[in-house]
Amino acid sequence: MRIDILTLFPEMFEGVLGSSILGKASERGIVEYNVTNFRDYSESKHGTVDDTPYGGGGGMVLKPEPLFRAVEAVTTDAKPRVILMCPQGKPYQQKLAEELAQEEHLVFICGHYEGYDERIREHLVTDEISIGDYVLTGGELAAMVVIDSIVRLQPGALGNQISAVEDSFSTGLLEHPHYTRPAEFRGWKVPDILLSGHHANIVRWRLKESLRRTKARRPELLEQLEMNEDMKKLLLE
């Protein structure tokens, strides 16, 4: 998979794309990152990328030319998904992460200004994504969140120790509690069942705890889930 990022602050991505699982994924050739400063595609001598809004009012608006030219320059193959990070976008969820993870080429546009010229939204962008109902200073942190969630779904990215299949949200449920040694810490004990070695009982306990936690914290997720009779029974226990 190839991921292009168009930003005025390329340095923001260095640590994130070079570290941990995202860094390993590029070392292993699973993903290729290209970070482009779209100021380089400005048509003006001074590298202007924004201008005052037609109709007046405060703030600046990102001009269409630099972003169109930058997207065209990184579009070397078939049409990529061009994703605009903005608070007005579609609320980001695991389902969209799974869909985007299937693509060959993604282009992320990150802006830092009041707004984008509407022709960017209408004629350049294929998806608008918001990572939550709050306003960030720019799209970069939001793009990092989305990229992280997509790269970890690429086959081989997590190594064989961990699997994305049992993640919260992939199963439709929140994860069950986890424990490790010591079996007793400051008087707080690990549930006996986890020490029992009885695999089937442990699987059942984990499912029950997942159901309980989801019901307590995110009841709306349970409503979207197709539960079998056994799950309904566990929820009542």
Ligand code: ADE
């Ligand atoms: N840019 C600024 N705020 C944002 C948000 N909540 N999601 C995505 N991009 C943004």
